Amino acid sequence: MSDIDPEAFARLAREVRILTDIEAIKRLRYAYCRCMDTARFDEFRELLTPEFSCRYIGASYEFVANGRDEFVQMIRESFNTKVGATHQLHHPEIDIVDETHAEGRWYLQDVVYKYLTNELIYGTLIYDDRYEKRADGWKLAHSEYYRVIEVVEFPPRPPRFTGRYLEEHGYRLPE
Amino acid sequence: MSDIDPEAFARLAREVRILTDIEAIKRLRYAYCRCMDTARFDEFRELLTPEFSCRYIGASYEFVANGRDEFVQMIRESFNTKVGATHQLHHPEIDIVDETHAEGRWYLQDVVYKYLTNELIYGTLIYDDRYEKRADGWKLAHSEYYRVIEVVEFPPRPPRFTGRYLEEHGYRLPE
Amino acid sequence: MSDIDPEAFARLAREVRILTDIEAIKRLRYAYCRCMDTARFDEFRELLTPEFSCRYIGASYEFVANGRDEFVQMIRESFNTKVGATHQLHHPEIDIVDETHAEGRWYLQDVVYKYLTNELIYGTLIYDDRYEKRADGWKLAHSEYYRVIEVVEFPPRPPRFTGRYLEEHGYRLPE
Numbered sequence: 001m002s003d004i005d006p007e008a009f010a011r012l013a014r015e016v017r018i019l020t021d022i023e024a025i026k027r028l029r030y031a032y033c034r035c036m037d038t039a040r041f042d043e044f045r046e047l048l049t050p051e052f053s054c055r056y057i058g059a060s061y062e063f064v065a066n067g068r069d070e071f072v073q074m075i076r077e078s079f080n081t082k083v084g085a086t087h088q089l090h091h092p093e094i095d096i097v098d099e100t101h102a103e104g105r106w107y108l109q110d111v112v113y114k115y116l117t118n119e120l121i122y123g124t125l126i127y128d129d130r131y132e133k134r135a136d137g138w139k140l141a142h143s144e145y146y147r148v149i150e151v152v153e154f155p156p157r158p159p160r161f162t163g164r165y166l167e168e169h170g171y172r173l174p175e
Numbered sequence: 176m177s178d179i180d181p182e183a184f185a186r187l188a189r190e191v192r193i194l195t196d197i198e199a200i201k202r203l204r205y206a207y208c209r210c211m212d213t214a215r216f217d218e219f220r221e222l223l224t225p226e227f228s229c230r231y232i233g234a235s236y237e238f239v240a241n242g243r244d245e246f247v248q249m250i251r252e253s254f255n256t257k258v259g260a261t262h263q264l265h266h267p268e269i270d271i272v273d274e275t276h277a278e279g280r281w282y283l284q285d286v287v288y289k290y291l292t293n294e295l296i297y298g299t300l301i302y303d304d305r306y307e308k309r310a311d312g313w314k315l316a317h318s319e320y321y322r323v324i325e326v327v328e329f330p331p332r333p334p335r336f337t338g339r340y341l342e343e344h345g346y347r348l349p350e
Numbered sequence: 351m352s353d354i355d356p357e358a359f360a361r362l363a364r365e366v367r368i369l370t371d372i373e374a375i376k377r378l379r380y381a382y383c384r385c386m387d388t389a390r391f392d393e394f395r396e397l398l399t400p401e402f403s404c405r406y407i408g409a410s411y412e413f414v415a416n417g418r419d420e421f422v423q424m425i426r427e428s429f430n431t432k433v434g435a436t437h438q439l440h441h442p443e444i445d446i447v448d449e450t451h452a453e454g455r456w457y458l459q460d461v462v463y464k465y466l467t468n469e470l471i472y473g474t475l476i477y478d479d480r481y482e483k484r485a486d487g488w489k490l491a492h493s494e495y496y497r498v499i500e501v502v503e504f505p506p507r508p509p510r511f512t513g514r515y516l517e518e519h520g521y522r523l524p525e
Contacts (some may be wrong), residue, residue, distance in 0.1 A: 030266035059513025074440035088265045090438045115292040124436040150513030163234025163325035214390035261474040263440045338409025338500035
């Protein structure tokens with residue numbers, strides 16, 4: 001016969017739920033970057049709430065979107081065949097607010113080269129995110145960032161890409 | 176007297192096992208890269224199943240191995256004293272299939288400079304792994320990758336390395 | 351009526367505590383780098399034990415500190431308005447030794463540019479840390495590192511920073 005305190009069990013179950021939710025939110029955000037860089041925009045779309053909004057403050061640009069449809073369309077066109085891009089997310093600091101709300105901070109590193117303008121943009125930035133749990137899992141609801149460093153170079157010639165996934169799989173710009 | 180449902184307890188135990196296994200597999204993969212870049216090939220070998228196989232598709236190379244012995248020997252010779260190398264793994268998306276099988280996806284960043292050919296190779300790639308749990312823990316059983324970006328430059332002079340761990344600790348090529 | 355084994359419950363609780371402690375230590379270390387690169391030195395200070403010590407062996411420098419006050423002062427002055435800096439931590443391999451002691455290994459990537467000397471320093475390194483749990487949570491007690499690669503370049507002109515957080519928020523050097 002057990003003498004386990006039901007409250008101790010409930011507390012443990014809550015701790016496990018928090019750890020499981022943190023892991024799920026990490027995966028959500030990793031999938032977000034992977035889907036961008038490999039132009040998987042059907043999968044990408046499912047990572048966002050329909051009401052998704054963002055405010056991304058670069059040094060040389062500002063990117064604001066209201067609603068998932070607008071955002072996905074803008075992102076899709078940015079990840080076109082004339083671009084080389086890699087976005088990697090680090091340093092998850094995730095707070096589970098309640099069973100369906102969470103907040104997260106991340107530290108991204110990105111490198112983007114655009115053939116059309118010969119711009120090489122790279123650097124790092126800090127994200128502040130909000131997440132919501134919906135019927136089919138955790139989604140990104142809102143996201144903001146500010147830059148730690150951003151460098152824009154116009155190199156004398158393009159990087160010597162021997163591989164560039166978007167060359168074949170990226171969005172095809174209208175001629 | 177407790178009224179904890181034994182099924183609830185079993186469910187919780189399963190969730191904890193999954194989280195613990197995910198953490199163990201992350202460590203396995205982090206050790207894999209650390210051991211390559213610091214030429215610790217006895218530790219490296221123990222991270223793989225004896226039957227380990229891989230298929231690594233770079234843009235400028237293809238690297239296939241069948242069996243741990245063949246693979247470790249190829250890797251060991253690549254991490255020689257004439258090389259500077261750093262490999263960092265990001266974005267673990269780990270699925271525990273059952274108690275002894277798992278799958279994982281990762282997003283790597285690598286930089287390799289080879290003095291013998293003056294090649295500077297850098298970029299990112301996506302791994303698809305399979306893991307198996309053996310008597311002494313989780314092992315990497317199979318691994319594949321494809322490139323997101325790969326750049327190969329032949330710089331006018333080598334990078335000005337002020338530190339390069341492999342210079343002292345790497346494999347010594349025959350004269 | 352439950353027949354859950356109290357020992358099984360205690361074992362599960364211990365596993366959950368380990369996972370929760372690992373997550374807390376990861377966050378501690380992520381906050382450490384974020385606070386450096388964004389010059390948040392009040393928050394940074396709280397991440398360290400008062401007795402904090404370190405031994406950081408670069409290829410072109412050695413950085414030793416005994417005591418938190420000395421260390422925070424040295425770091426604060428390094429992250430000044432004449433610097434662009436980004437430090438990202440990867441590959442946590444965390445061992446929980448007991449309820450108040452832990453050890454950790456990490457693989458860092460860093461990029462620092464100093465306008466005053468026109469030095470661009472970048473590379474990777476491996477940290478070996480010790481942590482202690484105090485009344486208000488896990489703290490970094492001791493840290494050491496050695497370099498995997500370190501490159502120091504004196505570029506013909508500074509990187510074209512379009513954003514550099516420390517420009518506005520970094521420590522102001524005496525004129």
